Amino acid sequence: MEGNNKDLVFYYSAPGKAIISGEHSVVYYKNALVMALDLRTYCKLTLSKKQNGSSSDHTFIIENNQDNKTLIQILRLLLEYLVSNKEEIDFSTLQKQFPLVEEKDLILSYLFLSIFMQIYGRDKSIEDFINAFDEKISKNYIIKINLHSTLPISKGLGSSASYFTALSASLTKMFMHLLEVQELNEGYLKFVNQIAFNFEKIYHGTPSGIDNYIATYGNLLVFNKNHTSSLQIDKLPYKIFLIDSQVEKSTKKAVGRVREIYDDESLGTIGKQTIDMIGNVTDNIIKVFNQSHFDQNQFENLIRINQSLLRLLDLSHSSIEDIMSICMKYEIAAKITGAGQGGNCIAFVPETYNEAREREFIQELDSHGYQIIFAKLSQQGVKEETAV
Template sequence: MICSEAPGKIILFGEHFVVKNKPAIVTAVNLYARTIIKEYNGFKVESKQMGFTIDLNKPVPREYSHFIEIFKLISVKTSISKGFYAIIDSNIPVASGMGSSAATAVSLTHALLSYYGFKPEYSLVNEIAYRAEEIVHGKPSGVDNTVSTYGGLLFYRKNSFERISIKWPDEIVILVVDTGIKRNTGEVVRKVLELYDKYVDIYSGIYSVYEKLVFEAYKYLVHGDFHRLGELMNINQSLLESLNISNSVLENIVYAMREKGALGSKISGAGQGGIVIGLFKTSDLKNDLIHEFNSKGFKTYIVKPINTGVKNC
């Protein structure tokens, strides 16, 4: 039996701005997609959590065609000498902006390469997972599969990244609130780009302000100044609101966090739904705030950045 697990991610800074080649700061977090592979006389992939079982020898619904792509790419790299039954499990919220599909692709790729006796080097795992993400998302930035593969805090610009080498303090955590509001990421991105093209003189200025902000955020991360980092998260939220990706549900969560002691809070991901994140000192994060969000039907997660990417279970 082979077992591989890959982490989800949070975008601290960079939503939508990365599409125009601005940098992002992203981090792997301690939520995982896990793939267990057993020998089998066919080729099946199953996830009870996601509600599917597919046979790769038969026509596969379009929403699962990225699994076929992973299998094809791996078959080019190594000899497919035996069948497999892959069981995927995950505690990463689906369609929330936390990289669930990328982590699933990364963990499955890593597990299959290991199963067929091929060394699952990060660069190869990342390349294959990105190809799978292209099928899921069209033209992804590549950030989700990269951070899930390599782990850690990354300063990311399309096709390249720098690891931010810091020890995340024990007294700082990130509260994630998943609204459960689903949205089409590609459609949200398209509408933002339409606004940019319509008001290019205005939006080019907003994007320039963001670029200055993300370099400041990098500096405060390295120096461990989480108060300033939180303030920049708040500014980043205002920039995101100007892109018309917010709504009253998201903003109520953002401001509830700030009123209850968050150092900073913002949308993370495409917006219009998905998740909101808040940066908290552990001493300031109270159960009543979590209960308030849960009572409204939201799911909450307390996470921390992690340095490890995909690995054996």
């Protein structure tokens, strides 16, 4: 927390991710191997004291680089609605209550108030909540939110989780400060991870939780819906190329398609077996990482098998197939990363790969119109940034 001119700044960032193996099967309680990327979403909250006599209309301002927009004043109405409803509210019910509010504004307000209410304490009365909200926040402060990201959005690299995690991290610290809460029962990171997970559900329906987990904790992790562990590896023996298929994808749709195949009795157990095999491939990849000698050949075979299995689940696309055939031509192991049907592919270019051939590979992808991001593993999950 730093500030100029008496403003207080709460500035946090969270990374995106690339799934090395185990997308989709992770939804079915299999292990997944996931790495945090050095591409992040940054959320800077600036808390300024209101001048005497200023109206309370500008409690909440979202600053984008060019575009300044005041969030509509639904916060109080939303707060009244939330505190008067004791059951868990699903987002579609909430949307019906506030039909005139744009989805993204409603999500942001809901996130803001969810964190406020949890930190203030669920056992308080409606009046307590409203008074605390007015006294500690809306009467006294203007909160500016500045968000920016180095992560491509909606491309299978976990932008939504990185966004929710960075935002939750900053808002949590801000409310802890405003409500004079020193510590959270479950601990700060666990709290942030849980909030980000709840908001991922709004976008994705039934997310496994992998994206928010890696955004919170960073590093290279074996993630399972029931447990997680980190893998200690200083450096991958590969350069990571993230290749954008330029095709829009929807995680909800892709996860739904896999569910259809999984549940389709006319297909027998093909769906289930494919998910089991992806789980198996992932466990074998994890073994490769745990061995004292990293067996590149075995790793690359497993990545190719993984891609074939994802294809079986209808997660490919003609552009993805095109990328795969270029990778095959250059003998580079690659697969979809994230939900598939579009978005990004991950290609593993060995550190020892011939440089001239690597340039040709890049040129060929480029000539087909595919953009590449060269990404690195990030050890760090959510972290405080220095305000300038």
